[in-house]
Amino acid sequence: MTPGVLIATAMLLPVAGAFALLFWDKKPNVREAVTLITGAATFWHVYQLLPLVRSGLRPRLDLFEVLPGVQLAFEVEPLGMVFALVASFLWPITSLYAIGYMRGHHEENQTRFFFFFAVAIAGALGVAFSANLFTLFAFYEVLTLCTFPLVTHHQTEEAKKAGRIYLGILLTTSIGFQLLAIIWTWVLAGTVDFTDGGILAGTASAGVLSAILVLYVFGVGKAAVMPFHRWLPAAMVAPTPVSALLHAVAVVKAGVFTVLKVAVYVFGIDLLATLSATPWLAWVAATTIILGSLVAMTKDNLKARLAYSTISQLSYIVLGAMLANEWGIIGGGMHIAMHAFGKITLFFAAGAVMVAAHERNISQMHGLGRRMPITFGAFFIGALSIIGLPPAGGSWSKWFLGMGTLEAGQVGLLAVLMVSSLLGLYYLLEVPVKAFFFKPPADAHHAEGIHEAPMPMVIAMVVTATATLGLFLYPDLVFELMAMVIPGGAQ
């Protein structure tokens, strides 16, 4: 297959799979098999692109002109490769998990669920592969809209309210700020293509460019920079597989990915470093990191705590971009992968507890660790990665981000990273500690019969937890790809 066909196939497969599973609405086993096979095939196609990208090529697919001078086009560069690999690798695993979860939880409308799930993955891949701002924006919105039915899956009053917040914030920021920034870029630069070294340098005064940067950072609502973060906790009403893959990986990473992409290929880090808005935005991200962690500490509902943890962690990546140096970009890019594996493990575990023990609140999980050792063991590993401790992958991205803050001469930001890790230590490790070492409350209604969640869910958790450990030992691939993003390469 030529590279162009590979790109197209990788994006079309999930869509084709989505429509195929509509056919087997009445046969859940066949339907699930379709999902898994599609997932595996999608990953395989994305993986085929990797050697090309590693050898320095940029596989490209130009479809057609949408507006005069603006094409619907795709180009796989190293940063997009990282994102696409992470999303497409975790999709079949999440599907496996979802099969156990949706059946174990007796969810309704499962066909609709798997349909939109698959379309969302296609949207995420479209974002990852986009060759210009228009294409990126289009798929960004596809992702917003097709995750709406997933967030509101239960169609309850609560889901409706959450759906309003979700759509309201994401569309307000994207149409109100991001699209404005994109059109402004088009007016100034006469192009919206992602280009090495950026396209905006020298097109307008530093003040105007700073304004555009602010519009981009806040306009990418999916990056959940405060004060536009409320949609993410709201989205937690969705079934847990959605929270796991979409609201810890595909959707939120599409956001921070966009920020990185804009930083590197629209502004270019040289220009970014000269703008007065950049350090200011870095501090906005730092504030989000700390506040997110603090709020997370107050949450007893496990999924809500994880959501605020995600908000905090996403801003690490935004911070990395706003450091405007090579280590910040590398650290931010690596954090896309590292956080994805860690956080999805945490969500998998949270969902497993919901299915097996019907518990959502941490205070009710005392003693559960002995009954569900694999689940809480996986949670422990995921937590280590999020905190940034060895032997989990997260330690690498934090290391590089720390180097980035020093290179930028911002010791204060380094302190923020450290403090946030300490907070993480508290609010994440509290869960396995209580589960393993605390006695179950006397009035515990969990019966003796609690045991591990259904097998597909356990397998999925073990895979992602193992991968989290693996990324500590072998971070080379992600590092190598990210180093290719930096003009001139990193030393």
Added chain:
Amino acid sequence: MSQHLPVLIVVVPLLLAPLAALVGNWKAAWIVAAAASWWAFGVSIALVRRVLAEGTISYEIGGWAAPYGIEYRIDLVSAFVAMIVATIGAVAIIYARTSVRAEVSEDRGALFYSAFILCFTGLLGISVTGDVFNIFVFLEVSSLSAYALIAMGQDRRALTAAYQYLIMGSVGATFIVIGIGLMYSMTGTLNIADLAERLPAVADNRTIPVAFTFLTVGITLKLALFPLHLWLPNAYTYAPSAVTAFIASTATKVAVYLLLRFFFTVFGAEFSFEQMQLDKVLMPLALVAIVTMSLVAIYQDNVKRLLAYSSVAQIGYMVLGISFASVLGVTAGILHLFNHALMKGALFMAMGCVMYRVGSVRLERMKGLGKKMPWTMAAFVGGGLSLIGVPFTVGFVSKWYLVQAALERGMWPVAAVVMFGSLLAVIYVWKVVEVAYFQEADPDDDIREAPLGLLIPTWALVIASFYFGIDATTTADIATRAAEVLLGVGP
């Protein structure tokens, strides 16, 4: 025959109109009306192609040379507007067959179709003629028949709505004819090309600014520019569904065409915008229309009325584009003429489907329709996305140009208002979506999906509104060239 097409597009339907009334039987009358509409549709496409290939067509009626005889003058703007009217007419007539039968009593069927053809003919006539008095005549033909069509609505309030429109419309038409008369008194000609030539010589005379003012008020009344829009919401709400769909997509569009024709071709952009400073009037009104009318739309319980207010806001977008008096701005205005016709046509048709099955388009009656009428509501969502301006819909294309035009002038607050309007659209569209998809239907009524006779035309417009959003190069190219013709720049 082909050299007579410019006149045949008007004459053939004009002759068929009385025939439809005479045949008496509604089925036969429908066939006549369908023949008239599809004839005009075919001819309009041929005319656009010819103008694109050969440039402006001038046709002398009865062989009398202009300026003594009446000249039909078709440049790209005329041809494009005629094509919009004819396209919507051709789709609406198919829709009318099922819809009108349900909403208009059978003995009035033939008269209905006769009035429909007349209205259609009048609108086409306005767009192709090159004579200002002829414009007035066609304006009256279309308006009078429109009053009759609206009065045929089921609801008795249709009568007062039609009466209201009659009064306001007649005031508008009178203002226009006074303007025309004043111009005639100064120049002694009614031919547009001739007027354009002679006006500058007498422009200093007070009479011309007075004529200009009369025309401005008259035309803005016809196009329902805020605050002269009061006739519109009632007329759209109570007219038969097919009429609403047709008129909402064509009548105000043709009025916008009048605005373009008078202020750019007859008076010239320099006189209109530099001497008379028309932009200082149009722009603020357009901006107020966008914001306030979208806000009012949010508070409507009747979805047809909601869409009607949304139309007034959307007219604001068109006028805003025109008020920039730049190629980009006028392009945006003309593009939105076409784009809005498609999306609003689709939306009103979807509401017609609801009317057909439910008998009301009030929000509280639309509970659970997402399940009961999936195709109809999907069409509504499709049209709604376009109204919001999501990528891959025509609404996005309009916004892309409009914001660009604002930024080109350095008016970023105006661009922000445009975006803000989109966000308000999210609210009023989603209001309907939530009722249809999140509220349980009354289990007692057995509402089924609308018949294919309604769904096919509705979906034809929905698909068109996506198609021209995905490949906007053709429409954008025509609109740009039309704008260049109007501004007298370029080839």
